[in-house]
Amino acid sequence: MSDRILGAACVVAGAGMAFAAIDYAAPISYEPVGPRAFPLLLAGLMALAGAWLIARPGPKGLGLAREHLKPIGLAIVAVFVYAALFETLGFPLATAVMALPVGMAFGGSWKQSLAAGVAMGLVFYVMFDKLLDVVLPTGLLSFVLGGH
Amino acid sequence: MDTLNFLLGGFAVALTPENLMVAAIGAFIGTIVGMLPGLGPINGVAILMPLAFALKLPPETALILLAAVYMGCEYGGRISSILLNVPGDAGAIMTALDGHPMAKKGLAGVALSISAWSSFVGSVIATVGIVLFAPLLARWALAFGPAEYFALMCFAFACITGLMGDAPVKAALAAVIGLSLSTVGLDSNSGVYRFTGGDVHLSDGIQFIVVVIGVFSVSEILLMLEQHHSSSGLIQVAGRKLFNLKEMAQTWWGTVRSSVVGFVVGVLPGAGATIASAMTYSMEKRLAGPGGTFGEGDIRGVAAPEAANNASAAGSFVPMLTLGVPGSGTTAVMVGALSLYNITPGPALFTQNPTLVWGLIASLFIANVMLLFINIPMVGVFTKILRLPNWALVPGILAVSAVGVYSVHATTFDLMLMSGLGVAGYILRKQGMPMAPLILGFVLGDLMEQNLRRALSITNGELGILVESPISIGLWFGAVAMVVVPPLMRLRAPRHTAAAAA
Numbered sequence: 001m002s003d004r005i006l007g008a009a010c011v012v013a014g015a016g017m018a019f020a021a022i023d024y025a026a027p028i029s030y031e032p033v034g035p036r037a038f039p040l041l042l043a044g045l046m047a048l049a050g051a052w053l054i055a056r057p058g059p060k061g062l063g064l065a066r067e068h069l070k071p072i073g074l075a076i077v078a079v080f081v082y083a084a085l086f087e088t089l090g091f092p093l094a095t096a097v098m099a100l101p102v103g104m105a106f107g108g109s110w111k112q113s114l115a116a117g118v119a120m121g122l123v124f125y126v127m128f129d130k131l132l133d134v135v136l137p138t139g140l141l142s143f144v145l146g147g148h
Numbered sequence: 149m150d151t152l153n154f155l156l157g158g159f160a161v162a163l164t165p166e167n168l169m170v171a172a173i174g175a176f177i178g179t180i181v182g183m184l185p186g187l188g189p190i191n192g193v194a195i196l197m198p199l200a201f202a203l204k205l206p207p208e209t210a211l212i213l214l215a216a217v218y219m220g221c222e223y224g225g226r227i228s229s230i231l232l233n234v235p236g237d238a239g240a241i242m243t244a245l246d247g248h249p250m251a252k253k254g255l256a257g258v259a260l261s262i263s264a265w266s267s268f269v270g271s272v273i274a275t276v277g278i279v280l281f282a283p284l285l286a287r288w289a290l291a292f293g294p295a296e297y298f299a300l301m302c303f304a305f306a307c308i309t310g311l312m313g314d315a316p317v318k319a320a321l322a323a324v325i326g327l328s329l330s331t332v333g334l335d336s337n338s339g340v341y342r343f344t345g346g347d348v349h350l351s352d353g354i355q356f357i358v359v360v361i362g363v364f365s366v367s368e369i370l371l372m373l374e375q376h377h378s379s380s381g382l383i384q385v386a387g388r389k390l391f392n393l394k395e396m397a398q399t400w401w402g403t404v405r406s407s408v409v410g411f412v413v414g415v416l417p418g419a420g421a422t423i424a425s426a427m428t429y430s431m432e433k434r435l436a437g438p439g440g441t442f443g444e445g446d447i448r449g450v451a452a453p454e455a456a457n458n459a460s461a462a463g464s465f466v467p468m469l470t471l472g473v474p475g476s477g478t479t480a481v482m483v484g485a486l487s488l489y490n491i492t493p494g495p496a497l498f499t500q501n502p503t504l505v506w507g508l509i510a511s512l513f514i515a516n517v518m519l520l521f522i523n524i525p526m527v528g529v530f531t532k533i534l535r536l537p538n539w540a541l542v543p544g545i546l547a548v549s550a551v552g553v554y555s556v557h558a559t560t561f562d563l564m565l566m567s568g569l570g571v572a573g574y575i576l577r578k579q580g581m582p583m584a585p586l587i588l589g590f591v592l593g594d595l596m597e598q599n600l601r602r603a604l605s606i607t608n609g610e611l612g613i614l615v616e617s618p619i620s621i622g623l624w625f626g627a628v629a630m631v632v633v634p635p636l637m638r639l640r641a642p643r644h645t646a647a648a649a650a
Contacts, residue, residue: 003579006576006579010321017328017343020342020343021342021343024335024338024340024342025338025340026337026338026339026340027338027339029338030337031337031601031604031605032604032605032608032609033600033601033604033605033609034337034338035335035337035338035340035342037601038331038597038600038601039328039331039342039343042324042327042328042331043328045320045324046321046324046325046328049317049320049321049324050321052317053317053318053321058315058318058580065374068373068374071373072370072373072374075369075370075373076370076571079366079369079546079567079570079571080564080567082546082550082563082567083550083560083563083564083566083567084560084563084564086550086554086560086563087560091547091551095543095547098543098546098547099543099547102369102539102542102543102546103539103540103542103543104539105373106372106373106537106538106539106541106542107537107538107539108537108539108540112539112540113539113543116539116540116543116544117543120543120544120547121547124544124547124548124551128551132202132203133203133204134199134202134203134551134555135555135558136551136554137554137558
């Protein structure tokens with residue numbers, strides 16, 4: 001992705017912000033500057049910076065080598081799946097499920113990654129939930145660990 | 149004498165068993181985080197901040213933990229610089245230049261111990277600097293009105309974009325993105341919901357923790373995927389473990405000089421450990437003249453940048469504590485941490501919350517003594533941790549990050565937002581956009597808008613008030629200079645100095 005695409009995205013985002021913010025008005029106003037001014041100012045600055053990048057793009061950003069494409073994609077998917085299943089599966093299980101692809105993306109074998117994930121899920125659960133009183137979801141394992 | 153009393157009061161806070169333990173834990177974790185290539189102080193502070201909050205630590209204890217982590221990172225970065233020739237964090241880049249050659253010559257133990265010592269000297273000198281100058285600055289800043297504050301924040305943004313190097317437009321854009329993210333949610337003055345898209349999860353705005361973890365933990369992990377470091381080149385620490393008196397005498401004045409320079413650079417918003425260590429390294433190299441063996445394992449080249457990066461880390465607490473305007477990404481995260489406790493840093497903090505301020509300052513002294521101890525006799529423990537493989541480390545970071553985000557509101561929405569911001573942050577960073585201005589913008593956004601609105605309320609919308617007082621005029625001039633001067637200097641400077649500063 002080049003600076004020009006980033007710049008165009010910023011111009012679009014700035015326009016979108018301005019479009020949304022133009023209607024922000026206080027029902028009863030106590031002050032000369034309402035809720036609209038600051039977002040509009042920012043929208044303007046964002047579009048301006050975007051336009052600058054379109055007009056004068058810098059040297060090409062750090063490219064992404066083809067060999068990294070797969071692990072990065074895998075890691076991104078794993079992060080989203082982890083977030084989505086965190087409550088449903090519960091922390092210990094979700095962590096094990098996340099650690100498998102992420103560990104493998106970082107060069108671990110599937111056995112190593114899975115073992116690390118299972119161990120981490122349990123150790124962190126006991127440490128945070130039981131010892132440090134940071135409540136974590138237990139999800140599918142709630143029949144063993146209690147909680148929900 | 150007031151200062152001395154306050155400082156003693158601070159030691160009373162810092163020496164409670166709980167705070168001592170927290171400082172020790174922070175120092176230990178900080179050293180590890182600093183040492184691991186790819187993770188720096190901002191990541192360490194970002195990942196631990198939500199946990200400190202979730203553990204219901206009182207604000208001064210939470211701040212002591214984060215400060216100890218910050219200082220610890222500045223110590224830890226040198227370990228991998230010296231033993232692996234891979235800087236553990238950005239501030240330790242210069243340390244590798246002479247530290248690694250020393251290690252190759254069999255002087256790894258000497259390089260590690262002298263750099264720990266100079267880190268200690270740097271931190272202590274800078275902490276004394278905080279004690280001397282911060283109360284003065286705070287008293288002066290009490291006279292600031294909303295217009296001056298608005299100008300000051302613009303100055304801080306100008307510094308951070310001007311000094312951020314080669315892409316000032318992208319740095320400015322990052323700041324604007326951060327400021328925009330901060331406007332999401334309920335506008336308390338008017339009761340209008342902004343940019344929420346009608347989603348109830350966004351009605352009190354985006355959680356600070358979610359932004360910080362997304363940008364500095366999730367996106368960092370994705371970046372780490374591309375920079376595999378193996379610990380195979382790790383040099384064993386053999387031979388003499390401690391520097392001798394001759395080596396200490398040889399480095400002493402360079403260490404002191406670099407500490408002072410590091411402190412001053414640290415106080416300036418925008419400039420940080422990286423710039424401080426690069427500046428002092430080249431300064432010492434020039435002062436040593438032809439007698440130096442810089443680049444081939446000169447001990448002075450190890451001591452100077454380490455003193456400077458620690459001093460600048462401590463120095464960066466000055467604008468944060470006295471003005472409430474953080475000058476670096478790491479202190480911006482700390483300001484965000486305080487805002488979780490409904491504490492707004494600023495000049496009034498010194499009078500209203502002396503326990504917090506002086507407890508923090510006293511704990512900096514204590515944490516540094518601990519760090520000296522951790523980093524000289526116990527350095528062997530850390531070299532073992534350096535062998536921890538990424539396939540075990542990274543899922544651990546992700547799990548702890550998710551725990552931190554989840555602990556705030558316990559919603560899947562926040563976790564998804566964290567992931568989305570992480571991927572967005574990754575893409576922006578791949579485009580060469582620095583993230584420190586973004587976080588600074590997010591932290592300062594609300595304060596900046598409030599001060600602008602308050603200032604304009606005074607004059608009923610007349611913009612003239614923003615440039616009325618001498619202080620604001622000075623700050624505006626400073627801001628313009630910060631944006632205009634560095635590019636001009638870069639145009640004039642010969643190529644090789646630009647490369648050395650990079």
